Amino acid sequence: xxxxxxxxxxxxxxxxxxxxxxxxxxxxxxxxxxxxxxxxxxxxxxxxxxxxxxxxxxxxxxxxxxxxxxxxxxxxxxxxxxxxxxxxxxxxxxxxxxxxxxxxxxxxxxxxxxxxxxxxxxxxxxxxxxxxxxxxxxxxxxxxxxxxxxxxxxxxxxxxxxxxxxxxxxxxxxxxxxxxxxxxxxxxxxxxxxxxxxxxxxxxxxxxxxxxxxxxxxxxxxxxxxxxxxxxxxxxxxxxxxxxxxxxxxxxxxxxxxxxxxxxxxxxxxxxxxxxxxxxxxxxxxxxxxxxxxxxxxxxxxxxxxxxxxxxxxxxxxxxxxxxxxxxxxxxxxxxxxxxxxxxxxxxxxxxxxxxxxxxxxxxxxxxxxxxxxxxxxxxxxxxxxxxxxxxxxxxxxxxxxxxxxxxxxxxxxxxxxxxxxxxxxxxxxxxxx
Ligand SMILES: [Zn+2]
Numbered sequence: 001x002x003x004x005x006x007x008x009x010x011x012x013x014x015x016x017x018x019x020x021x022x023x024x025x026x027x028x029x030x031x032x033x034x035x036x037x038x039x040x041x042x043x044x045x046x047x048x049x050x051x052x053x054x055x056x057x058x059x060x061x062x063x064x065x066x067x068x069x070x071x072x073x074x075x076x077x078x079x080x081x082x083x084x085x086x087x088x089x090x091x092x093x094x095x096x097x098x099x100x101x102x103x104x105x106x107x108x109x110x111x112x113x114x115x116x117x118x119x120x121x122x123x124x125x126x127x128x129x130x131x132x133x134x135x136x137x138x139x140x141x142x143x144x145x146x147x148x149x150x151x152x153x154x155x156x157x158x159x160x161x162x163x164x165x166x167x168x169x170x171x172x173x174x175x176x177x178x179x180x181x182x183x184x185x186x187x188x189x190x191x192x193x194x195x196x197x198x199x200x201x202x203x204x205x206x207x208x209x210x211x212x213x214x215x216x217x218x219x220x221x222x223x224x225x226x227x228x229x230x231x232x233x234x235x236x237x238x239x240x241x242x243x244x245x246x247x248x249x250x251x252x253x254x255x256x257x258x259x260x261x262x263x264x265x266x267x268x269x270x271x272x273x274x275x276x277x278x279x280x281x282x283x284x285x286x287x288x289x290x291x292x293x294x295x296x297x298x299x300x301x302x303x304x305x306x307x308x309x310x311x312x313x314x315x316x317x318x319x320x321x322x323x324x325x326x327x328x329x330x331x332x333x334x335x336x337x338x339x340x341x342x343x344x345x346x347x348x349x350x351x352x353x354x355x356x357x358x359x360x361x362x363x364x365x366x367x368x369x370x371x372x373x374x375x376x377x378x379x380x381x382x383x384x385x386x387x388x389x390x391x392x393x394x395x396x397x398x399x400x401x402x403x404x405x406x407x408x409x410x411x412x413x414x415x416x417x418x419x420x421x422x423x424x425x426x427x428x429x430x431x432x433x434x
Contacts, residue, residue: 002412002413004042004043004066004412005040005041005042005065005414006039006055006056006059006065006066007075008038008055008056008067008068009052009071009072010037010070010073010387011035011073011391011392012033012037012391013033013034013038013049013050013076013377014031014032014074015032015033015034015037015049015077015376016032016357016358016361016375016376016378017377018376021291021366022371023321023362025317025319028354029354029358030354030358031354034050034051036051036052037049038050039383039385040055040065041383041412044382044383044412045380045411045412046379048379049378072391073387073388073389074386074391074393074395077147077375077386078148078385078386079144079148079338079360080148080362080364081141081360082180082367083272083274083297083327084326084329084336085154085184086138086149086329087133087137087165087168088133088155088330089118089121089122089155090121092113094111094112095108099305114331119156119161119190122156122161122165123158123161130168131171131172134169135172138172138175138177142415143403143405143408143416144336144338144339145388147177147384147386148180148365148384149178149180150368151179151181153181153185153187153218154185154187154224155187157188158192159208163211163217166183166212166217166218169181181217181220182218182219183218183242184221184222184223185209186204186222186235187222187229188229189230197230201230201234201238204238204241205237205241209242213246219247220249220368221249221250222252222274223238223239225252225259225261226252226257226261227256227257227259232259232260232264236264239270243269248271249270250265250270250271250272251272251274252274253275254276255275255276256277256278258279261273262287265292266286266287266290266292270292271293272295274295275297276310276315277308277310279294279311280311281311281314284314288315288318288319288320293321293322293366294310294315295364296309296310296312296323296324296345297310297324297325297326297327297333298348299326299335299340299344302333302344303333303335309348312349313349316351321363321366322351322359322363323360324342324364325364339397339403340401342357342360342397343398343400353394353396354393354394356397357393357396363375382410387405387409388405403418
């Protein structure tokens with residue numbers, strides 16, 4: 001176990017302390033800011049978070065602590081990225097170029113690209129290679145300030161491919177990030193079931209889910225409900241079977257077409273309804289009256305060059321608990337940068353910087369049912385903390401595409417520290433002097 005750690009003199013300590021439950025409405029913009037704040041961590045947990053003088057006094061009373069001066073910078077909870085598909089084998093660069101040149105989904109698929117190429121890659125991957133790729137992805141997440149990451153299966157689809165993915169995710173859990181695993185067998189209808197999708201749904205419900213549950217390989221089940229994927233009735237059947245087995249539920253809802261999946265999420269008590277680009281004001285009202293988190297994924301809209309982002313303002317005005325996540329995947333959102341997602345949310349969805357930070361931390365934690373452990377800086381929660389190279393939290397979305405994470409701390413231990421830029425001029429000068 002690491003030594004007790006005190007971070008003092010945060011110019012802005014973003015605590016996100018507050019009442020239980022996800023942030024909604026005006027509360028979404030309340031970051032629980034403390035000027036000149038400090039955090040004390042011990043045995044991986046937060047012991048105190050508050051004004052520097054109070055926390056320092058407490059730290060001195062308790063013997064030896066490692067001290068770290070934030071020098072007036074922003075200190076905040078680690079990001080909770082509550083929607084990713086991070087174990088995918090390899091990037092889809094041909095798709096990317098084809099789409100830039102104007103090819104559509106069908107043309108890309110005909111050229112051997114699209115989601116089927118990821119299915120092929122994952123089915124054919126040696127488990128150790130898939131694990132190496134997933135580990136690299138997780139390290140990128142850590143560099144960008146994510147400390148808890150949800151990760152889905154869904155590129156294997158068959159028994160071997162799905163189990164291989166979930167076993168890889170279990171192997172990397174806690175190394176160093178917490179992984180929340182989700183079974184997404186219902187990502188896409190596999191080629192061998194194109195004509196008999198209901199048989200595939202039955203097989204997942206009767207064979208795969210009980211097995212995954214027995215082996216404790218995933219706590220969540222998710223379904224992609226949209227045109228060309230699973231119908232609302234198939235989604236209902238799949239999620240009802242999952243709930244009966246004790247899985248928590250998530251739904252890919254209202255991404256390209258309006259299917260009614262957001263309402264299904266509420267009806268079944270899902271932890272989250274994700275995407276929601278096509279959600280209407282009635283969906284917003286229904287989500288606003290529910291405990292289902294509305295998880296928005298602007299990265300895929302941006303990468304695909306589309307212009308219809310989820311109606312964040314309507315959702316917030318209706319009281320929905322909005323979360324933000326990367327949707328990290330090789331086809332539509334190849335980024336694990338939560339800071340970039342915040343920039344997109346502010347610019348394109350008109351969320352305020354404070355709302356975006358709440359959505360990416362405490363509300364993300366609610367979307368993966370871990371808010372009792374992560375998402376805010378409060379005594380008893382995990383010591384998952386970021387030091388940001390900024391003196392004002394608004395700089396995080398403002399400097400888009402710039403990673404300002406100076407340090408990522410997971411369970412009270414530093415897991416990432418930003419490297420210094422090497423001063424080549426000075427080196428050359430030194431060489432000249434010799
Ligand atoms: Zn997704």
